[in-house]
Amino acid sequence: MPPAADGPDSRLAESLLAFWADAGVDAMLLDAPLDRIEAGKIAPPPRPAPIAAPVAPVARAGQPDISGAVAQAKAAAAAAADLDALVAAIAAFEGCPLRFEGAATKAVVYRGDPQAPVMVIGEGPGAEEDIQGKPFVGRAGKLLDRMVAAAGLEDRVFITNTVFWRPPGNRTPTPAEQAVCAPFLERIIALVRPKMLLLAGGASAKSLLKREEGILSMRGRWFEWRASDGAMELPAMPTLHPAFLLRQPGAKKRAWADLLTLTERLDRPERPH
Numbered sequence: 001m002p003p004a005a006d007g008p009d010s011r012l013a014e015s016l017l018a019f020w021a022d023a024g025v026d027a028m029l030l031d032a033p034l035d036r037i038e039a040g041k042i043a044p045p046p047r048p049a050p051i052a053a054p055v056a057p058v059a060r061a062g063q064p065d066i067s068g069a070v071a072q073a074k075a076a077a078a079a080a081a082d083l084d085a086l087v088a089a090i091a092a093f094e095g096c097p098l099r100f101e102g103a104a105t106k107a108v109v110y111r112g113d114p115q116a117p118v119m120v121i122g123e124g125p126g127a128e129e130d131i132q133g134k135p136f137v138g139r140a141g142k143l144l145d146r147m148v149a150a151a152g153l154e155d156r157v158f159i160t161n162t163v164f165w166r167p168p169g170n171r172t173p174t175p176a177e178q179a180v181c182a183p184f185l186e187r188i189i190a191l192v193r194p195k196m197l198l199l200a201g202g203a204s205a206k207s208l209l210k211r212e213e214g215i216l217s218m219r220g221r222w223f224e225w226r227a228s229d230g231a232m233e234l235p236a237m238p239t240l241h242p243a244f245l246l247r248q249p250g251a252k253k254r255a256w257a258d259l260l261t262l263t264e265r266l267d268r269p270e271r272p273h
């Protein structure tokens with residue numbers, strides 16, 4: 001005799017089913033075996049057509065499309081006739097996402113003598129630079145100043161960075177952020193016309209020299225920096241970043257050797273033509 005629909009067996013079965021459902025069991029065994037591999041070979045039903053048109057592809061998969069921002073930066077940089085106009089153009093520029101991320105409102109552009117023969121290019125402003133609006137004014141900057149003075153380069157340096165707004169949490173600026181700021185940096189170099197560049201840290205050296213080696217293999221060697229339009233070339237020396245030297249004081253002698261190599265070239269008497 002079949003059990004009554006509301007008898008104890010039925011309530012037991014319901015409770016057991018509820019228990020399995022809670023445990024995630026959502027398939028029943030069949031009386032006959034099912035070949036699921038064969039079953040999987042059946043062509044799936046066609047997917048419905050997408051409702052919206054696909055978004056225009058970005059420059060490279062996973063990379064932000066920065067071409068518009070770079071074009072804007074180029075136009076604004078080219079229009080700046082002198083350093084003051086360039087500083088104003090950078091301050092007004094809204095194409096670099098860093099401006100809206102970690103930075104206070106100020107753009108951090110440069111400090112030092114615009115007639116200086118050496119341009120020091122760091123990575124990007126930190127917290128103290130963001131507050132004061134000048135590059136290299138925090139602990140790393142103080143160390144840089146002491147090294148520069150000891151090498152006899154005091155008042156002979158102009159200091160700037162690859163990006164003009166503080167990256168959040170002092171992280172390294174990304175290649176995309178550097179690329180957006182690059183037209184401004186290039187215009188700074190063109191207006192100041194230093195004799196040589198000192199590139200502080202791997203992110204600066206890689207970005208300006210378009211090379212992939214680590215800073216430990218590039219430092220202390222001379223490279224040629226070239227403007228993107230080929231109109232200008234300068235000798236450039238990568239060196240260790242002063243923030244790295246604060247963490248690794250044992251590396252200071254290598255940065256010191258780099259500075260002496262740079263000073264030696266700077267003060268070398270020019271050969272008569």
Ligand code: URA
Pocket residue numbers: 122123124125126129134135136137138140141161201243
């Ligand atoms: N580190 C940099 O690279 N630049 C600064 O201006 C300050 C710290």
